Amino acid sequence: MSSRVTVNSKLTVVSSKPVRAGNHTLSAVDRGMRPHTLHIILYYNNQERWFESFDLDPLRESLSKVLTLYPTVTGRLGPGLDGEWEVKCNDAGVRVLKATVHATLHQWLQTASGSEEKLLVSWDDMPHDPSTWSPFRIQINSFQGGGVAIGVSCSHMVADLTFVFSFLKSWTEVHRHMPITHPPLVAPLSLPLPNDVSLPRHANAASPINMGTASFKFSSSIIKQCLSKLHHACPNATPFDFLAALFWTRLASLKPPKTHHSLCICTDFRSVLKPSLPIGYFGNALHFSTLSHKAEDMQLGGIVSAVHTHLEGISDEQIWCGINKAYGEELTCVCMEHLVVVGKEGEDDCSLVYAAMFGNNQKPAHVSCRVGNVEGEGLIVVMPSSEGGFSRTVMVTLPEEQLVRLTRDEPILDLDPTMLLAACLLDH
Incomplete structure (x- = not known):
């Protein structure tokens, strides 16, 4: 074409x-x-x-x-x-x-x-x-x-x-002749790193595996229902906790049997540091940490709780210990919950992802995010969606064979997601 x-x-x-x-x-x-x-x-x-x-x-x-x-x-x-x-x-x-x-x-x-x-x-x-x-x-x-x-x-x-x-x-x-909400901060990030720290090694960018990308948009009402059903397992679960656990468990079920499954979680540490960094900090403020579970324990409720507990436990001390980690061979999930502002009655009513409005109150209809040269098992990005509330968009980059199977996975389709930018996959 x-x-x-x-x-x-x-x-x-x-x-x-x-x-x-x-x-x-x-x-x-x-x-x-x-x-x-x-x-x-x-x-x-x-x-x-x-x-x-x-x-x-x-x-x-x-x-x-x-x-x-x-x-x-x-x-x-x-x-x-x-x-x-x-x-x-x-x-x-x-x-x-x-x-x-x-x-x-x-x-x-x-x-x-x-x-x-x-x-x-x-x-x-x-x-x-x-x-x-x-x-x-x-x-x-x-x-x-x-x-x-x-x-x-x-x-x-x-x-x-x-x-x-x-x-x-x-x-x-x-x-629009408005004051800037998040002015840039250009300042060196002072890192108390040991002398023997080594930066992560990366494979060659040319990969023999064909990777594909698709977007799943989940409505606010569906996510609220899912969180309500999981309240007994994790009362304070966030949309990210649920969706990270859902896609991790479903992808685990589509792979050959393993004794353990691992998920690398990427989070922003601007607000975790003391003193904190502003939103406009120029540079990278990303922390990568790994969560592993036995194959027999890969049940949705337990994994939601495990993801939530793992993220709550991240401290500035752990950030410095994991400063030399980045996107690797294992499945990586990017959390963007820090870009959501919680409104009345616990609803998410604002997101920096959709805050760039050139016209009057005309936010983007859709936002797409990609990270280039990510290899290995793939990447999941969980981000706010245009609907607002608890709605989320999940962008996945996976080996094409896995991605085709994921777009047909019944537990995911049962949540009635809108799928975008996956036309060729749906035709297979």
């Missing part, structure tokens, strides 16, 4: 005012993310037609203005005097592409595959000499009928998902 995405133009957007030159040294956590990339896509219905022509558009003007506050985003990567990676704040700018999608937004979400969705984000792997290479890239995609998708890609070595979402929110706030 010919591509439905056509790139029309490429340009570099720089700060509207010159930024102060300087260098920002990356932390050990940042350097451990070197093999990986982040790709975020925000889909908008764009009912107010706030986007027309980016070449001479207020959207480009607001991007230039907000970049003045983010000198590390417009900088370039390179080795410092001590040989460690750093961002050179030289105001070299951000690569921006403009593309046309030959489908409506609704048609795209219903018929596109995970591999086709990659065309909505621009990325070139880091060259041997990264001095002119942009570690941040933005692609603005116009759909037929007015829909827009904004794709942001960056090297995982310079930022995590939380920072990227805070940057996107800042962009929309500048665009």
Whole structure:
């Protein structure tokens, strides 16, 4: 099938005012993310037609203005005097592409595959000499009928998902002439690491296993019902506890028999540290910890409780002990519950994931998150959904054979999820 995405133009957007030159040294956590990339896509219905022509558009003007506050985003990567990676704040700018999608937004979400969705984000792997290479890239995609998708890609070595979402929110706030809620903090992360700490080793990015991606959207009412049924096993279970346990147990049932099953859980440690780090902290604030269970104990209620207890027990001491861990060969599940704000009566009424609104109260219709170059058993990302409340979107990246079986798994389908970006898998 010919591509439905056509790139029309490429340009570099720089700060509207010159930024102060300087260098920002990356932390050990940042350097451990070197093999990986982040790709975020925000889909908008764009009912107010706030986007027309980016070449001479207020959207480009607001991007230039907000970049003045983010000198590390417009900088370039390179080795410092001590040989460690750093961002050179030289105001070299951000690569921006403009593309046309030959489908409506609704048609795209219903018929596109995970591999086709990659065309909505621009990325070139880091060259041997990264001095002119942009570690941040933005692609603005116009759909037929007015829909827009904004794709942001960056090297995982310079930022995590939380920072990227805070940057996107800042962009929309500048665009709407509002004060910035989460200003950036560019400061070195002081790590009390032992001298013999070693960064994680990663396999070659080229993998012989074909990986596929699909999104499962679960309604708020369904998640509330499931948590209610599990109240006796885990009274304070969160949507993440339940969905991490559900997908872990279901994937375990689809694999050859084992004596033990392991799940690596990725959490944000901004609020765990003392003193805490702000949402706008530039860099990576991710902690990876492993939960293992015997195969005979892989029952949903017990696993929900185990996940909840495991996360509650994470302390700043444990964070420093696990600072040299990252995405590995085992199944990894990313928790984004820290980006949810709890409203009245315990309902989740706000999320940083959906807070980037260019129009008046027009939040994204859907948000997609990917981590590049994750190998091994795959990745599960549990994130807030557009419905709000307890609704969640689960994005899974797995070996294609497993993913096809997962999309047909009855215990998951019984929860009536809406499946997006999995068209080719559902046709198998």
